[in-house]
Amino acid sequence: MGRSPSCPKEGLNKGAWTALEDKLLASYIKAHGEGKWSDLSRRAGLKRCGKSCRLRWLNYLRPDIKRGNISRDEEELIIRLHNLLGNRLLISLSPSFLQWESKLRGTEFLTAHCVRLCRWSLIAGRLPGRTDNEIKNYWNTVLRKRAKAQASIGTPPSKSTHKMLSTESGVCEPLRSPQATKAKIKVILTKATRSSSKVRIPTQLPAAQHTDKLRDGQLNSTNNNQEMSGDIATVEAHNGTQVLDSLYSDGGGSDLLNEQLKERDVEFEENPMQPLAFDEAMFKNWTVNPCLNGNDAMDFDSLAFLLETDEYSFCRNINFQT
DNA sequence: AAACTACACAACCGCAATGGT
DNA sequence: TACCATTGCGGTTGTGTAGTT
Structure with a gap:
């Protein structure tokens, strides 16, 4: 018997995030802050696993993310x-x-x-x-x-x-x-x-x-x-x-x-x-x-x-x- | 114009660390 | 101390798009 998966396979969205999902996630984090990702996803009304929410926020939605090409110096x-x-x-x-x-x-x-x-x-x-x-x-x-x-x-x-x-x-x-x-x-x-x-x-x-x-x-x-x-x-x-x-x-x-x-x-x-x-x-x-x-x-x-x-x-x- | 290929990057997956009970 | 949920990380995969044939 193995460990239960951290992200349940059924009933959750996978793949590319929609604009609506992004908006829900960003506005929820803006209001309540980060952390408790699995809880957060439920409370924000997202059908995503917590890990997915965290990744989306950290890699894409976070306001301090720098967009554009990697510079020569970088x-x-x-x-x-x-x-x-x-x-x-x-x-x-x-x-x-x-x-x-x-x-x-x-x-x-x-x-x-x-x-x-x-x-x-x-x-x-x-x-x-x-x-x-x-x-x-x-x-x-x-x-x-x-x-x-x-x-x-x-x-x-x-x-x-x-x-x-x-x-x-x-x-x-x-x-x-x-x-x-x-x-x-x-x-x-x-x-x-x-x-x-x-x-x-x-x-x-x-x-x-x-x-x-x-x-x-x-x-x-x-x-x-x-x-x-x-x-x-x-x-x-x-x-x-x-x-x-x-x-x-x-x-x-x-x-x-x-x-x-x-x-x-x-x-x-x-x-x-x-x-x-x-x-x-x-x-x-x-x-x-x-x-x-x-x-x-x-x-x-x-x-x-x-x-x-x-x-x-x-x-x-x-x-x-x- | 269609088919194919290469590229870029978002997202997923599995594992380990960590913290709470 | 053991167990479990959560978090964080790195490797890999999937997919949309631009370029080429």
């Missing part, structure tokens, strides 16, 4: 912000985990909890009057196409920005160093989540036999009840997370990035990172795959297949230096 800002915030891959790696990874050099597997996201709302927040939806659409239609066109004519990446390439999908790909290519690291990707979500960081390191299994790709999580139970520390994602950008950043970083990081610092202060101790004993006592637990039924073969896809191919070439 476009440049979007591109810059997207480089900073867009389609990032975050990997949660505690310091101890990085040490463990370095010990696993030579093996085929590096497991990590990865997070993919693009903060359209953050980008929109820096463009007054523009909505996240608008910017997202603009990126997906105009800018991505342009990036593709540039890539096809072999435009070299700018040295002054990042040591990475923007691919068609907007995913940032690190340049391949000889070391990185040699390392052949495989990264286990988990489901995309938001940056504030909690992730699991290993507190212990794998026993030698499991390391061997990892190397041979034999460790299957279907039996993880027996083989993969163990201590898992939960910390806030941002605290245990290293943003890949930092691995190939432009050194000092832009003002925008610094500003963004400041914001994050404020946001994250409430959840100070728990230090994760690491020592040899932990390495010996490790009995679990660090990023798997009871509900994370993962099949390494399936994941390896996933990682062979273009979308995730860049993960194989990341060179994690401790």
Whole structure:
């Protein structure tokens, strides 16, 4: 039995909004304010679900929305912000985990909890009057196409920005160093989540036999009840997370990035990172795959297949230096 | 003029976070 | 603490329109 849908399918209008619906919604919000959207839609006499009302208001009816084409300045800002915030891959790696990874050099597997996201709302927040939806659409239609066109004519990446390439999908790909290519690291990707979500960081390191299994790709999580139970520390994602950008950043970083990081610092202060101790004993006592637990039924073969896809191919070439 | 294609953007969907009870 | 409704977000789809053949 699943959760009841937030928007009931029956009895509600869908599709394009009519002028009358717009008028009803706008006048109701003008009189009573935003919020309580499902209630609002009923009270306003709209046969729309609350989510639809909210979206219509935020993306179209709000009085402070800026109409018209994206200006050159706005476009440049979007591109810059997207480089900073867009389609990032975050990997949660505690310091101890990085040490463990370095010990696993030579093996085929590096497991990590990865997070993919693009903060359209953050980008929109820096463009007054523009909505996240608008910017997202603009990126997906105009800018991505342009990036593709540039890539096809072999435009070299700018040295002054990042040591990475923007691919068609907007995913940032690190340049391949000889070391990185040699390392052949495989990264286990988990489901995309938001940056504030909690992730699991290993507190212990794998026993030698499991390391061997990892190397041979034999460790299957279907039996993880027996083989993969163990201590898992939960910390806030941002605290245990290293943003890949930092691995190939432009050194000092832009003002925008610094500003963004400041914001994050404020946001994250409430959840100070728990230090994760690491020592040899932990390495010996490790009995679990660090990023798997009871509900994370993962099949390494399936994941390896996933990682062979273009979308995730860049993960194989990341060179994690401790 | 009709058919087809590309484009732009509004709207939907599913998921996760959050807050109230 | 668990449950549920609400809110917010990002990815995707649908659709109207302009341009091209």
